[in-house]
Amino acid sequence: MIRIAASRLATSLIALLGAALFAFIALRVAPGDAARLVLGPFATDEAVQALRVKMGLDDPLPVQFWHYLTSFVSGDWGWSYSLGQSVRDLLGERFPATLELGLYAFLFALVAAVSLAVIGAFRRGLLSDGVPRALSVFALAVPQFWFGIVALIIGFEMLGLFPGPSGRLPPGVTAPAGPTGLYTIDALLAGDLATFATALHYLALPAITLGLLPFGFLLRLLRANLLDVAGEPFVLVARAQGQSHFRVFLRYVLPNAIIPTLMASGLILGQLLAGSVLVERVFNWPGAGSLVTQGLLQQDYSVVQTFILLSAFIYILANLFVDLLAAAIDPRIARGAGQ
Template sequence: MYAVIRRVLGAAATVLLTSLLCFVLLRAIPGDPARVILGPLAPPDAVDSLRRSMGLDKPLLERFVLYLHDFFTGDWGYSYTSGLPVRTLLSERVMPTVELGLTAFVFAFGGALILALISTYRRRRAVDRGAMAWSFVGTGAPPFWTSLIALIIFWQTLHLFPGPEGRLGPGGEPPPSITGLYSVDSLLTLRFSTFADACWHLILPAAVLAFPASAALFRLLRSSLLGVRDDPFLTVVRGKGISPWSAFRKHALPNAFLPTLTASGLILGELMVGSVLVESIFSWPGIGQLIVQSIQGQDFAVVQAFIQLGAVGYVVINACVDILYRLVDPRVRLKSKVLA
């Protein structure tokens, strides 16, 4: 019980400190949102009146307390540039980002797992060196560079995938909204042509977004597998007549998977909130594209709500990882009982 309370308090402190830091930094950016809304030719009296109506004349701490109260009561404010409720803007953009992030996570985790198994099972030097070289490129290449290279190769040169067209091709009709995920909704409504179109537009940006995440997961999983592949318990397992591959897959992999589980939670959160550049380059109508436009227009309400949701999302994902840790590793459950 003590461990649960401590985690809840730590999560609340993380969200609060993140909110305060981002609130202060955003307000420190040069410029006046009221001036941005009214334009450079607006008279000073009109600008001052708008600043008072927006609450920009109040002390910073008072504005922060009011913001937290409004946010957690469901009032996220209005966009300075469009005049629409922030909740409406984000709700329209969140599901495309979720679809892109989840697909990228599947690509990243699946690719890292397969490559780590191939690289460590037989320890073929050429395969291992090639995989390590791939991981170094993946962790070092910036997303905007890999996005542009992927478009040049797979769109302009080979014509294998569509270009920066968004979620569907020109003239494509979105499926009826059930989950907000085009690939899922098109299957649920039996629109197979839309499903193929949605998947075809999803593969390339998801693969680009997954590239650095997959490289990081591969290096971590490879290191863990090398650490357990020669442990005595595997020798005992093989001595019982189990094939080397079965022993490696059923016994070495679960033991090496635990450190990767923690990193997977962090990477999933990063894929959800860190796709700004990829979405902008591929014209993907997600939150990332909205945030770029909001930063350029000094639309603090939208940016702050996005950061707040990102902090809450990270906390929720880490809580889920803790639960999975307890399910996968009995030693964690035993330690919790002893501490309780």
């Protein structure tokens, strides 16, 4: 286990460096002048040049990249010239909302997909098997933003069961003070169950909307793996030995089939954190999506680069955890990594 953790950690550091380099190069080859965009079209050339020097844009690219990396590691994430605020403060306000939304969307996708796939594979029938297949096709085919709009029309406007696009908490409700910035977690830590329930209620529709696509993918993947493993010779031998269908499924089929799903789930979590812009727009969610969109349009390097690195860091941590979990479930993975 230690060997596979060290191997995955080394790979993760390379991936993190690659993400940083990609973000750095992509923003600088984009057309336009960041200093000119900040000052506007009527600024003098002298003012633009002075701002370029202040932003470090006149330094050689390797020097800029080195400053970018060392500043990120030291906690100095730069200054947003388009918004006139520290990037650390901006993302400190917005990123927890994106993180909480992504985590709950991932939790919904994983739990719902595993539950339906297990039911469909364990009890084969028209209802238990056909409904999950239909749901997976629907989830993969429907655009998330369209589903979000329809969910708001039905759940909020017509039925009044869910809150509208008004953020993370209703007006007048104070956000729970806590170390994480995740309202549900901070409310639980404070023992404030009323605020926890309210925050969870406001998360429901955005999280389901964002988790719809990964739910469909994980459901199809796990269902196919379950059916494949169920036909393997070792499963048939276990059944021939007189073991119950439930015991064989729980001991042999599910552990072997769920590993590819776990490996894919790490990739999905990273996608959810970086790909929530449209869903945040639909639900007026105060996350980092709109902030990064504005940063891209304004070529606000510090905002976009820091967001990409934070997302890559969380994505790498999630995949490292999933790799270790898969190795704990199936020791053959750990032995293969050690060879």
